[in-house]
Amino acid sequence: MATVIASTALSPADGSGSAIGYAASAGTACLRQAGLTPSDADVLINVGVYRDSNVSEPSVAALIQKRIGINLDYLHTADRHAAFSFDLMNGACGILNAVQAAGALLATGSARRVLVVSADTHPSMDPAKAGTAEFPYASTGAAMLLERGEDARGFGRVHHRSSSGTHGINGYLPLRDAGSEGRNTITVDREDRALGRMLELAVDSVNGLLAAEYGVDPAEVPAALEKTLLVTSQPSPDFASHLSRRLGLASDAAVTVEGLEGDPHTSALTYGYRQALEAGRLAGHDRILFLAVGAGLTSAASIYRLDGAPEGAAH
């Protein structure tokens, strides 16, 4: 029994620039598609990093929970159904940390369903400031509903890796420099060499995962990934194709997310999965390799076993 994706949704481009709004609309659609109501979500995890007005308290997840309407007041709901929400942050890798944490909540019976939402925005909520040289991230969001499967389908172990040296990417609010503009200010420093290092770490992560899970030698990687679709973070528009080629695969073996201005960041894996699903690209694949590389540098990767009915089969 493993953790399965029951439903996914992407936020519409509504121009609001609100990460809370993006995550809430994606989360609402995700539950509706699965034939569920908001009160069916037991735990809400938000893995978004860059948020409206740089709010630091409460969790952005609580503000999203309120917008979706998930069991808002324990004392005043008919069946005394409690919900729990929190933010989990680890840049682009956060979604796979959330998969791992959700797996523990599902395995221990602490939750039947965990809704993982992600969204990023420039804190000024001006969409024109997103996807730029100063702030490379797209203003968007996504949602992924996780449940416990009944067979071998689903996520395997989440493998983590980190590289020594500088952080590659450093995102922060410089409080002293921002003065009274702190709600509208963000700095994202990306080192010149960051993308190259991220690609190296991605290759190491894939090789390490395949060696650990299947005893695959690096020379055998292309054969081992023959029926595997790669869904990766998107630190640059050509990251997925570069990674495919570095692994000795066809350039479209990894999904390139389309239709966004900028890096979908914490939503990248959900975006890649959803767009592949809608394009019918999961057909003919046995597995998905989810791989994220982000600031630190850190990486997270996990094999997802498919059974031909990628969503909704748990119902």
Added chain:
Amino acid sequence: MYSSRLESIGAYLPSTVMTTSELLTRMECESEPDLFRITGMAERRVADDTTGTPEDCLTMAVAAARDCLGHSRYTADEIDIVISCSISRTTDGRRHQFEPSFAHRIAGELGAGGAVRFDVSNACAGMMTGVYLLDRMIRSGEVRNGLVLSGEHITPIAFTAAREMRDSREPQFASLSVGDSAVAVIVDRAADEADVIHDIELMTCAEYAHLCLGMPSDDTGDLAMYTNNKEMHAKDRLSLWPAFQRDRLADDGRRFSDEGYDFVVQHQVGSRFIDFMNDVGESILEAPMPQSLSVVREFANTATTSHYLVLHQALAERRIPEGSKILLVPAASGVVTGFLSATVSSLKV
């Protein structure tokens, strides 16, 4: 399925003490609020990040982690996961960090190279959320142990309030009640009933998520917090914890009065709040409250670290006999509440 336990605990407290009257002298209020009478807070610690060896969220968290590891059977390289839980996340000269994770930087400083790392942000329930996730990951066999910690340099919100408040009824009043600290705990698999986490359950009643907002000030800058105290501390809000705990225990056929708690630690919002919480608890749970532990007088409200700082100080003062059963009750903006109960015997500081 495994159980977890609190294996070790460590803390770091800045050496600078600021009394409540010193804090109030920074205010330009026409009538100073009687902060001591309302909160019971005589002083708080204040981090100094302006010196050559700065105290900030990162340095304090690392210092607390080293103290914790000093009491642990584990070395840093044996830690499976590091979860950092602070709200303020400031370092490198007042940069409020978003990525990489604080946990990544802490793991790097400690030499916990192989550890999974991520940050949790859940207002003052941050460390409780970190321990909750780690408990479930240990119980499911996902990890064997982990470090949950928070370095909380939160007093800048008090100074923002002092600069900006003109009236004690303003929404920044609660910001005056915070203090700086760092606490770290290592949680691992329980070996026996002498050291074990019995329950940890949390919930978020997001109807009230907007009642306490932390964000940069658009007036004089730096971090600020705006709280609707009246609504936040309405009796209905305070009733959430005891109703939730009563119901969760009842689901297992248990009652609060039979649990044998020796100590209760409420969130350190202030002495009056703690008394109110214990009163509401007694009323709804129909049982006397155990002895209530507190550090509000000396350390004020240290946000994410507060329950664990109370535990640390009580252990340091030898106030918790071996085999004691403790009850920790979070109350955080979100609104987050719940309960953690644990028996502690070998926890030493």
